[in-house]
Amino acid sequence: MAFEFTKPRFLICEGFDDKGFLEALVANRPALPEFQILHAAECNDKKQGGRSGFRLSLDSSIRTFAGFGQLKAFLIVSDNDTANSFREVQDEIRAAGHIPPPDANSVGDILGKPVAVYMVPNINTFGDLETLSLPTIYKTWPKARICVPMFLRCTGALKYFGGAKWPKPSSVSKARARAASVGFNKDDPYKGIGRLFQSGTLSAGHSCFDEMATFLNNFDAFCGI
Amino acid sequence: MLCEKSQDSNVGSIAAEQSYLLDGYLMIKALKLNNFRCFKEIELHNLRRVNVVVGKNAAGKTALLEAIKLGLDGLPATLPWLNQMRSILAFIPGPATAEIFQGLFRDFFYEFDTEKPIEIWMQDSAQQSATLRVYFDAKRATTIQMSMGFQKDLPSPNSLPSTIIPLAFERSDFQEQKSTLYATVDEDGKIFLEPAAKSLGVVSGFFSNSNFGNPPESASWLSNLSVEKRSREVISAVQRHFPFIKELTSESPILGLGATVYADVDTLPRKLPLSLLSGGISRLFAIMLAIVTFRGGAILIDEIENGIFYDQYPMVWKTLIDLAEEHKTQLFISTHSNECLQALLPSIRGSENDFVLLRAERENGVSHIAQFTGKEFEGALAKGGEIRKP
Numbered sequence: 001m002a003f004e005f006t007k008p009r010f011l012i013c014e015g016f017d018d019k020g021f022l023e024a025l026v027a028n029r030p031a032l033p034e035f036q037i038l039h040a041a042e043c044n045d046k047k048q049g050g051r052s053g054f055r056l057s058l059d060s061s062i063r064t065f066a067g068f069g070q071l072k073a074f075l076i077v078s079d080n081d082t083a084n085s086f087r088e089v090q091d092e093i094r095a096a097g098h099i100p101p102p103d104a105n106s107v108g109d110i111l112g113k114p115v116a117v118y119m120v121p122n123i124n125t126f127g128d129l130e131t132l133s134l135p136t137i138y139k140t141w142p143k144a145r146i147c148v149p150m151f152l153r154c155t156g157a158l159k160y161f162g163g164a165k166w167p168k169p170s171s172v173s174k175a176r177a178r179a180a181s182v183g184f185n186k187d188d189p190y191k192g193i194g195r196l197f198q199s200g201t202l203s204a205g206h207s208c209f210d211e212m213a214t215f216l217n218n219f220d221a222f223c224g225i
Numbered sequence: 226m227l228c229e230k231s232q233d234s235n236v237g238s239i240a241a242e243q244s245y246l247l248d249g250y251l252m253i254k255a256l257k258l259n260n261f262r263c264f265k266e267i268e269l270h271n272l273r274r275v276n277v278v279v280g281k282n283a284a285g286k287t288a289l290l291e292a293i294k295l296g297l298d299g300l301p302a303t304l305p306w307l308n309q310m311r312s313i314l315a316f317i318p319g320p321a322t323a324e325i326f327q328g329l330f331r332d333f334f335y336e337f338d339t340e341k342p343i344e345i346w347m348q349d350s351a352q353q354s355a356t357l358r359v360y361f362d363a364k365r366a367t368t369i370q371m372s373m374g375f376q377k378d379l380p381s382p383n384s385l386p387s388t389i390i391p392l393a394f395e396r397s398d399f400q401e402q403k404s405t406l407y408a409t410v411d412e413d414g415k416i417f418l419e420p421a422a423k424s425l426g427v428v429s430g431f432f433s434n435s436n437f438g439n440p441p442e443s444a445s446w447l448s449n450l451s452v453e454k455r456s457r458e459v460i461s462a463v464q465r466h467f468p469f470i471k472e473l474t475s476e477s478p479i480l481g482l483g484a485t486v487y488a489d490v491d492t493l494p495r496k497l498p499l500s501l502l503s504g505g506i507s508r509l510f511a512i513m514l515a516i517v518t519f520r521g522g523a524i525l526i527d528e529i530e531n532g533i534f535y536d537q538y539p540m541v542w543k544t545l546i547d548l549a550e551e552h553k554t555q556l557f558i559s560t561h562s563n564e565c566l567q568a569l570l571p572s573i574r575g576s577e578n579d580f581v582l583l584r585a586e587r588e589n590g591v592s593h594i595a596q597f598t599g600k601e602f603e604g605a606l607a608k609g610g611e612i613r614k615p
Contacts, residue, residue, distance in 0.1 A: 002563055002609055002610055002611035002612075003608060003609055003610045003611060004610065004611035004614075043608065044608060045607035045608050045609070057608075059604050060598075060600075060601050060604070061597075061600070061601040061602070061603070061604025061605040061607075061608065061610070062604075062605075062608075062610070063597070063601065064582060064584075064597045064601050064602065064604075064605040064610060064612045065605060065608075065610040065611060065612060066610075066611040066612065066613070066614045066615065067611075067615075068615070069615045
């Protein structure tokens with residue numbers, strides 16, 4: 001079926017796991033407003049995912065799509081994995097021909113509609129969805145809290161003393177999440193956590209997601225729509 | 226309303242525009258329209274060589290094509306002809322009462338309000354403009370005695386007088402030549418559509434969604450091209466799509482029936498009329514003939530996909546666009562089919578500045594046209610987006 005805008009709020013995220021989580025988050029909290037949620041690779045013909053997929057997915061051709069007239073606002077959800085992450089999202093929006101928000105507390109403009117950027121875990125914390133999700137992952141598999149750090153030290157992802165060995169916190173979080181959930185992914189141990197949220201194995205109702213849910217709840221006011 | 230940005234983003238094709246002008250090729254670049262069919266007011270800019278019209282049923286796609294045809298012709302005869310294309314009674318044999326006369330034209334006025342004139346303004350790529358204003362001219366009212374067309378000198382005691390208000394076509398062509406033509410009635414009360422030496426704008430061909438070609442007209446075009454030794458390229462184009470057709474000729478095997486286009490097909494011992502072979506092929510052939518015949522003009526095609534099998538769409542687009550480019554013909558083409566639109570992608574890619582997407586939209590009973598650049602059009606097709614509805 002050809003793509004069209006189906007809801008007044010369009011949320012684009014980096015990848016499949018983010019989408020799986022976000023859909024579960026909205027489904028888990030009925031009070032949240034409706035979002036059409038897609039990941040970048042679903043929105044451009046190059047199937048380019050990740051942050052670099054935003055510019056291809058959000059160029060001005062989107063104004064031709066059915067439902068654009070009823071669309072009220074855009075939300076871009078991206079990993080805050082390094083200090084440059086927010087600026088890189090701004091660059092993507094600019095490269096697509098639009099005006100990025102000057103900071104995470106403001107909105108920009110895509111073809112006359114407000115666009116907000118939400119960085120995960122949040123604008124002040126480096127990491128990604130897995131970083132944000134570790135509390136619910138460890139709640140689901142409590143024993144993993146003990147064995148996963150040991151496993152990562154054994155494999156060299158963590159130092160034996162003094163914390164992370166890898167430079168990006170998000171990479172370490174991914175390693176933790178994959179290691180913790182690997183026993184559950186009997187079909188494909190490489191699978192990410194998106195499916196686990198969709199299946200309800202991981203709970204999107206955990207309090208670790210409250211901050212993000214609050215943002216989504218206040219999205220209309222944030223965007224002034 | 227037009228988006229300023231969409232206009233600006235096509236400015237990059239100024240070089241291409243100049244090359245058109247150098248070749249003497251004048252495209253319709255802008256159109257303003259008031260009070261025609263479902264449109265109260267629309268304004269289009271930066272029209273291109275290939276203008277693709279989409280939209281839901283009853284949004285105004287056909288009305289837009291009709292407006293362009295009327296604007297280019299500027300002739301009284303165009304209005305009943307357009308209604309005929311829509312299967313609406315267009316000509317009446319006997320005398321017309323005032324009510325019948327106005328009724329023939331009322332549907333062309335926005336919300337049937339004949340007090341407000343139809344106004345069409347067009348600008349070509351040389352910045353020249355032409356205007357057409359269509360209105361009922363009370364100053365030219367004429368009263369006829371309804372004598373049913375006979376014994377006009379001796380009207381029966383029961384016949385009633387009827388005052389006909391002629392429909393004026395106030396024209397100013399691209400060379401600023403002004404004239405006014407009338408749709409009116411003659412002394413017998415019969416409708417008279419004043420002809421003109423030439424149309425208001427460039428020559429144009431209109432293919433309605435139900436018009437599968439006019440065989441005598443196609444035969445005439447084919448004969449003319451054959452005389453000028455220019456028919457081969459059109460026939461070859463058809464053969465590329467349908468290799469089983471060995472030859473296409475204009476024939477008149479039955480005395481008095483006029484000519485029609487015949488096809489020589491591999492498997493048949495006799496030629497047969499092309500329209501019998503396939504309505505779709507016949508229509509496509511007629512469109513190709515028109516593009517070549519109306520060199521430098523405009524071709525308007527409503528629902529291009531009609532009668533054509535889907536796997537032919539890419540080649541049909543390519544053939545029509547290539548022919549139009551070669552013969553400097555501007556195309557206005559509507560479609561309902563997403564498959565047909567997707568098949569346009571290879572042709573549009575790399576030539577985005579030659580295309581515009583026009584989407585007829587109807588909201589709260591008001592129709593308007595949303596305009597998108599070729600670049601946006603290409604991007605949307607590449608993404609597989611639904612672009613046919615707002």
